[in-house]
Amino acid sequence: MAAKLRIALIEPSQIVRTGLEASLSSFGAKFQVLWSFSSISHFTSFSDEIDPDIIVVNPALFDQTGAEKVKTAINNPRDARIVAFAYSIISESLKRQFSAVLSIYDTPSEIAMSIERVFQKEIDDNELIQSGYTPHPVEYDLSDREKEVLVSVAKGFTNKEIAGIHNISVHTVISHRKNIVRKTGIKSVSGLTVYSLLNGLIEQ
């Protein structure tokens, strides 16, 4: 790895962009943040003209439902490694879509090491696949109605209230809830609430 790693940064916070650029430039021999964007659409409009080795992106910029895949959302013709740089909780299904997940609390040297490790891991990945490991495929596929009911559950409404809100009978609410539990494997209201928060179904 003689050449410098060319980094493209997609990060909405100007403060964080400035901080990352300055911090990574202190490892000048190894890294160069050559491109810096505040949004994915901003990145996309330039993605054919640049050729980064690594795309460092804030995972909060993605649809957190898991419906949108990171690899299709990011136009990446030269197959750069995509690394997340997170400063809040993100869902497991989103995490799995990145080569690495960095944290805002990592020190610059930790970040540098993680990025280097991403390139070392390329070899290991093949071994993992040979040894029967497949990257976790699970992604819950809730129907629109099920999501609506889930949101109401997460907001703390009782089945009777949910029935009223959606103009359906309590029986139907219960049916939907049974399917939600079956699909997600999450039985408790609190678990479903956290799931809804993580997947961007509700805010606050």
Next chain:
Amino acid sequence: MAAKLRIALIEPSQIVRTGLEASLSSFGAKFQVLWSFSSISHFTSFSDEIDPDIIVVNPALFDQTGAEKVKTAINNPRDARIVAFAYSIISESLKRQFSAVLSIYDTPSEIAMSIERVFQKEIDDNELIQSGYTPHPVEYDLSDREKEVLVSVAKGFTNKEIAGIHNISVHTVISHRKNIVRKTGIKSVSGLTVYSLLNGLIEQ
């Protein structure tokens, strides 16, 4: 406001510290980040030797239960304005303890304006008090046991399971839950889960 505002920064992320320092220095005529700390204890060991006009602090560094008051946690003999610099959701009760709440998504100039506004607001504050306004006083005061039970509720355990975990009878669990509902005013499990997340009682 002829003199430069002297800023002390308490922020665990080195990346963010670097970014804020660089960004605020571009307003060199008005601001100076003179001191920079990674934790409150680090700040405290120097707080008698420095005299900032403003303390910019990451609110995540505080006990999010609201039990610990920001003004007592931060040794602030010269009564500097305390401003929060947040990059995740924080509870309303914590927000109210700061002169301003900045966001990591604010641009440097927005941050600069907000900080200037803090000093203008000093005058207005007196008027607000005269006109009958009092800063919201509500702060739930859950006992240790109640917090423990709340955490278990938020983790999705049933009353029976919680009783087992804490070696008390289901009756006692129910009693604690009654008191939690009475004190917080939050009736639903999902509401209590969000409360626990916001107040840092549970992670994930």
Next chain:
DNA sequence: AAAACAATCCCCAATAATGGGGATATTAAG
């Protein structure tokens, strides 16, 4: 066209939670 899924409704029995009312012992604060 058949199969799978979505959305709606129903019954039943068991389990869990809510809301009201207690009680007692200990500790902390005024």
Next chain:
DNA sequence: CTTAATATCCCCATTATTGGGGATTGTTTT
């Protein structure tokens, strides 16, 4: 020393949820 708060326990009745079993009518998907 009295009061308030905490922590523990109990009873009762009502309401809610869970988990099992259905059914029907559409709409996609293969």
